[in-house]
Amino acid sequence: MATYVDILKSEFPEIDTEVFDYITGVLNCGGSDFEDGEEVFDAIGGVLQEVSGDCKNEEDIRGICLQMFNTLKLNSCHQVQRQVLLDAPVQLSQISAECESASSDVQGIWMMKRGQNTTVDAKKLEKAEAKLRAKHERRNERDALKTTAPLVLDEASASQASSKKDSRVDQSGKNRSYDIRIENFDVSFGERSLLQGAELSLASGRRYGLIGRNGLGKTTLLKMLASRNLRVPAHLSILHVEQEVAGDDTTALQSVLESDSVREGLLAEERQLNAHIASGTADSQDSVRLSEVYAKLLEIEADKAPARASVILAGLGFSPRMQQQTTKEFSGGWRMRLALARALFARPDLLLLDEPTNMLDVRAILWLENYLQTWQSTILVVSHDRNFLNAVVTDIIHLHSQRLESYRGNYENFVKTKEDRLKNQQREYEAQLQYREHIQVFIDRFRYNANRAAQVQSKLKLLEKLPELKPIEKDSEVVLRFPDNFEKLSPPILQLDELEFYYSADQRLFSRLCVSADLESRICVVGENGTGKSTMLKLLLGDLTPVSGIRHAHRNLKIGYFSQHHVDQLDLNVCSIELLANKFPGRPEEEYRHQLGRYGITGELATRPVASLSGGQKSRVAFAQMTMPSPNFYILDEPTNHLDMETIEALGKALNKFKGGVILVSHDERLIRMVCKELWVCEGGTVRRMEGGFDEYRDILQEQFRKEGYL
Template sequence: MATYVDILKSEFPEIDSELFDYITGVLDSGGADFEDGEEVYDAIGGVLQEVSADSKNEDDVRDICLQMFNTLKLNNHHGSQKQVLLDAPVQLSQISADNVSAAKDVQGIWMMKRPQNTTVDAKKLEKAEAKLKAKHERRNEKDSQKASTPLVLEEASASQASSKKDNRVDQSGKNRSYDIRIENFDVSFGERCLLQGAELSLASGRRYGLIGRNGLGKTTLLKMLASRSLRVPAHISILHVEQEVAGDETAALQSVLESDTLREELLDEEKRLNARIASGNGDGTESVRLSEIYGKLEEIEADKAPARASVILAGLGFSPKMQQQATKEFSGGWRMRLALARALFARPDLLLLDEPTNMLDVRAILWLENYLQTWQSTILVVSHDRNFLNAVVTDIVHLHSQRLDSYRGDYENFIKTKEDRLKNQQREYEAQLQYRQHIQVFIDRFRYNANRAAQVQSKLKLLERLPELKPIEKETEVTLRFPDNFEKLSPPILQLDEVEFYYNPDHRLFSGLNLSADLESRICIVGENGAGKSTVLKLLMGELTPVSGVRQAHRNLKIGYFSQHHVDQLDLNVCSVELLLNKFPGRTEEEYRHQLGGYGITGELATRPVASLSGGQKSRVAFAQMTMPCPNFYILDEPTNHLDMETIEALAKALNKFRGGVILVSHDERLIRLVCKELWVCEGGKVRRIDGGFDEYRDILHEQFRKEGYL
């Protein structure tokens, strides 16, 4: 592979030895400090420009500097000691006559005197040296600060224009409407503007789906509403299901009951009043107040609350035994379900849900769809699940181009209406463009005709008065690519034979497990949470060893694994390019950027700390990391979590084009229908294949709901 010395000799064959020694000395000593090709150009570009005279322009020299930067980076990643082969040794004694110490020798590169007969401008040499020295000092200062300063993430903020009249009505308590209208507001995240001059109208009792590409600000908008950074009338209660319930000794059922604060306050007051009467310390007013409390408890149907809470928990997958367990005994995923159950039980005026299906299995999603269809107050839900949106929402709010557009109907209706709108806007744009061109032709034709001067002036004024013509903004198509430059493998590829597995001998998780997959496989594993889906994946990958039975895998099988907890596997303190560089050293920055670009992480996104990316963008970085070694078999555990719908469609297309095998665990009906040819149901310590695919599985679940009284 060419070094920067080779590149220098090849591109500048006429360079004299003094300048050659100087340039290679600068690159050799300062190579670790350069961050990109532009900094190499700043250091030596002026010198190279003089050397090349008229043979190379500025762009040519910049390209050469970029090539040399790439070789420097490659050498730095292979080892801290860089070896450079020169035609002749550099005599440090000529650079520093005193030669007092090694440190002074190194300093000599900044102090080097030039012969007076050189063809290069000495001032440019001094300027280049000064730039590189200053960069070196800044880099040292930056490194010391970075070591002592923790990563600070940007914060979101919101602002809006509100009328004094609206404020007065809200503060007076006379506003009893449960409609929400927020006009002319902005939302920012750090220095990035997410929404500008936007409007949001939420009619009471309607269910809104908030959609848009990853990273545009959907989650941030929910947080601004929940924190009331955007003005929502004070009498409207808001609940945002964002964080899992804190674990303590409280039973799951009791935790849900406590979320109804009004009921809890009335019951507490009832206890205090009865205790006062029983102790003989009452003043005679207790019985009147108790009558009022009993009336309110009856009005809110407090006696039915435990049954209602139990139904909600059961629908979300909590067995009767689990409902009595302390919240601290549940995993994070189950505590998120508990947070959702508390919100559903509390029945706020505005319920904010952010990807509620992420923590649910297919059974719980179907139950939630049915439950929300009869929801009486307002919902604003961010979801990537196309079928969930079609089943639940009455309206769509589309976030794009820093604004919000509203559409009546479900997601399918949104797609159709949006296409019609775009066609109409395109026709209007073309008509306006044609009209402008017609006026311009008249102006150009008679511009110098004195008899038509008045008409030309009139046409010019007309052209100025026309509204600004903007082309239709179309969202770029999302594409994902899974490289498949590998040889076909002859079966068997991957199989489990009579496998038995358990973590605890008293609780056998699987027995008699017989599964097989090949490079043609497109398999989806479904089942309730806790049924062992992730365990099956780990047995297939060889991460878990069967208690008995055999796992067989082709010797050339190369598995790429996407974990549902992929964020835990990413270094959040570095940018995406650095993350790939650390994981797969020895490649150029362009290669890392190209890999990330294949998953939509381009430009400035690739140099941002991973921690500052949205959930969907982190997933794309995880995809880029997973596919870089070019596996021939993918095992994907909940790959759609946090992805927008366009990316899910692109994921489906990429998996269908991929020539290797695929096994995935997913609750996303759309992805399952687009990709999977086989459905494996994980339940009761077995994994069985369903011939009827997802339709048959859905029918089975609906029948279970009917038997259990949830439908």
């Protein structure tokens, strides 16, 4: 097998010995560190170009470097003997004791040291060596950081201009308004500016939807409001549903009741006063105070609180048995639902919700939509579920270009109003541009005409006074691509036949389960949480072994799986490029960059630690990782969590163009309607196909709500 030494000799037969020694030394010492042919070219390409003169162009040299890189990788286990320059002639026949096999007429083999003259530019040699040294130093620093330095993430900060009058009114406690107006404020994340000179107005009792592309700062803005880094009137209560409820021995129902601090405080005071009275240590003031406490409990309808808390929990999917379970018995997803239930029960003056539908199934989303439509105080919700926004919000706040723009109405109204506004702005810009050109023609024509000097000056002043309109900035279109360069497979592709599965014998999850899919399938799976949707996907994947029954998969089937916890399982300490390189080693960096670019992770984003990316950006990295091997079948479990609307739209289009099969678990009605041709409902230990599609499923749920008294 040819080595890089053989390639070097054959391609450059007249190479100077000193240069030959230098090149082989570089390759021999740094062979294991080179990642691709380009790095070999960076190290020795300039030297080879000098040696070849006009015989080979740059592309030829790059090709030779790639060949040598391949031999380095293939022959990494073999040591290539370094060529040695001799200071004096040596007769091999006198050294070797094994010359007996040589012919008698051979008097000796001589090796002579060549002269020191060379045609290679010494500066280029130094430059090549410096590049290699710098590469080693960078790699060593990166490795040292990975092993010793903890990951330090940037922190968000906010600043705003406020008048002394507003501050005095707020501090005096005389401000009784429930409206919120924050003017001229900035928000940044590390060195990155998210908002500049922005204004936010929230009228009491209105429900606002905060929308915008991933990574622009929506979640950060909510955190700044919740922490009061942005000035919100002190008398307003704020609740930000961000973290799951801690697990302890408190029951789910009691945990929700305890979120109403006013009620809990009054009940505690009532118990204390009654204890004093029962012990005979009470005075007259205790009886008076007890009467006041009873009056306040009556005023806030404290006796109805358990029933109201139970209704909220039931709406979010907690059965009566689950409501009596302790919080430590629930998974993280259910504890997030519990945090939402606590916030809804507490009824703060300002409720901040960040993607509340991510943790909910379709049934719970429909209930939440109906519940929030009658909400009395102010809501600011970040959501990328357009159906949820259409059903709930009264106003839209659009975050883009480091500012906030408000629109009246729901999401559909926002889309229409925004399109009309952009058309009007474009017309104004074009009209002004035409007017400016008309004036400029007059100025250019009569600039040197003394009789028209006054008119020219007047036109110049007119141009200066005209407001400078800028061309419309349109958001770049999000495009996702799922590679489909594979051959068609003949059915059956993937099926479960008479399958039975359970985690424990007393709780049978599936019985006689029969489902099948092919490369034409566009299937959506729906059902309440806990009915086995994710388990069924793992059975289809072959990750779980059924108790009985058969799983059949085509021998050439290659499945790409997106887990709803996929984002949480990414290595947060490396950048996106390193993430792909660790998962799929041995490819050039440009290939990783190109793959990430397909999903909008470009430029500086690809070199930032994954931990510093927004939830939506992490999802895009997960998509890039999933599609790298070019699967011919995708199983996607809640892929829209954290994605912005533009990316969800692009995901739907990409799945429609994809030539393989798709099974999708999702609660996003828009995506379901875009992609799926078949609806599977997971319930009662089986999976059944619903012929009427999503409309029929939604109608069934609405009817259940009416029967249960939730509507």
